[in-house]
Amino acid sequence: MSSALIDGFGRKIDYVRLSVTDRCDFRCIYCMAEDMTFLPRQRILTLEEIERCAELFVANGVRKIRLTGGEPLTRKGIVGLCEKISAIPGLDELVMTTNGSQLRKYAQPLADAGVKRLNISLDSLCPDKFKAMTRIGDLHQVLDGIQAARAAGFKNLKINSVIIQGHNDDEILALTDYAIENQVDITFIEEMPLGHVGRSRELFSSDQVRDSIAARYALLNSSDSTGGPARYMHLKDYKNTRIGFISPHSHNFCSTCNRVRITVEGKLLLCLGNEHSLDLLALLRRYPLTNEPVLASIQKALGNKPEKHHFSSDGDVQIVRFMNASGG
Numbered sequence: 227m228s229s230a231l232i233d234g235f236g237r238k239i240d241y242v243r244l245s246v247t248d249r250c251d252f253r254c255i256y257c258m259a260e261d262m263t264f265l266p267r268q269r270i271l272t273l274e275e276i277e278r279c280a281e282l283f284v285a286n287g288v289r290k291i292r293l294t295g296g297e298p299l300t301r302k303g304i305v306g307l308c309e310k311i312s313a314i315p316g317l318d319e320l321v322m323t324t325n326g327s328q329l330r331k332y333a334q335p336l337a338d339a340g341v342k343r344l345n346i347s348l349d350s351l352c353p354d355k356f357k358a359m360t361r362i363g364d365l366h367q368v369l370d371g372i373q374a375a376r377a378a379g380f381k382n383l384k385i386n387s388v389i390i391q392g393h394n395d396d397e398i399l400a401l402t403d404y405a406i407e408n409q410v411d412i413t414f415i416e417e418m419p420l421g422h423v424g425r426s427r428e429l430f431s432s433d434q435v436r437d438s439i440a441a442r443y444a445l446l447n448s449s450d451s452t453g454g455p456a457r458y459m460h461l462k463d464y465k466n467t468r469i470g471f472i473s474p475h476s477h478n479f480c481s482t483c484n485r486v487r488i489t490v491e492g493k494l495l496l497c498l499g500n501e502h503s504l505d506l507l508a509l510l511r512r513y514p515l516t517n518e519p520v521l522a523s524i525q526k527a528l529g530n531k532p533e534k535h536h537f538s539s540d541g542d543v544q545i546v547r548f549m550n551a552s553g554g
């Protein structure tokens with residue numbers, strides 16, 4: 227089996243984001259409600275099913291897999307799963323997005339298990355604000371986790387920061403300075419209207435973030451791409467840090483979309499901003515011994531991958547799914 231996965235608009239799918247859990251040890255205000263109900267075990271993909279999905283997609287042209295969640299490091303057996311996925315022939319890169327809270331313990335085992343890169347979320351450098359944004363998180367645990375990842379030899383570490391007006395819009399320069407000092411990239415993400423998390427705020431746009439940074443640092447345009455939705459700029463005087471922007475509202479990045487998502491419930495999501503999905507979990511359980519019918523359904527579903535998402539900038543929730551369930 228090695229047929230490439232091409233959608234109805236001719237875009238080749240070579241990147242899968244796989245959510246390994248909907249659970250998390252944080253409750254970030256833009257991602258979850260304070261009081262969350264998580265999925266029961268029988269409704270989520272087993273580790274073996276996750277591995278089977280990974281094998282199936284890699285056999286059909288996927289070259290990069292990102293494990294995400296929820297918080298991937300809260301899933302039992304995550305290191306063993308990484309070992310198995312990273313060993314799949316044909317996969318170029320296994321990477322992970324994490325909130326960093328458990329990296330002190332897991333950075334080295336993840337590196338040993340073949341995880342190539344980490345994106346670590348960090349929205350504030352002020353312990354009180356960090357706690358307010360994550361509702362639970364301990365900033366120092368995450369900062370220690372980032373240092374543990376550096377010590378484990380991870381190259382190209384990237385910080386992800388969601389900027390929320392009135393919460394951390396005054397920390398853009400501090401976060402940029404932190405990225406420069408630690409020689410890591412940083413990507414600023416516009417908040418997406420996913421899930422009913424009690425949003426009633428103005429969007430803080432990537433253009434506003436860029437203007438704040440430009441007040442202190444000389445920024446240079448760049449055509450760099452990591453195959454994702456981020457647009458990058460360079461800092462004229464600091465070569466080891468790039469500034470990325472993910473701007474679902476202000477800059478639509480759909481025309482080059484090369485990805486699909488698999489939720490922990492086994493739903494194949496064709497687009498983060500739309501509800502189209504395929505029930506992979508049901509297919510995997512219906513056909514435990516053969517991938518052919520599963521692949522045929524995936525290829526058919528790809529015909530429904532929308533041309534683009536339609537997030538509006540008024541902050542309205544258009545998608546009821548929470549981000550932790552989508553695999554951010």
Ligand code: SAM
Pocket residue numbers: 250256257294295296297298323324325345346347386387388415416417418419420549550553554
């Ligand atoms: N728990 C891990 C973490 O926080 O990095 C991985 C999962 S999290 C859902 C993945 C990314 O999505 C994080 O960088 C987070 O900041 C981002 N995110 C979550 N909800 C978001 C939202 N409503 N809008 C924009 N980004 C969001």
Ligand code: SF4
Pocket residue numbers: 250251252253254257258295296297325347549550
């Ligand atoms: Fe957890 Fe990540 Fe969502 Fe924060 S953004 S609540 S760390 S899944």
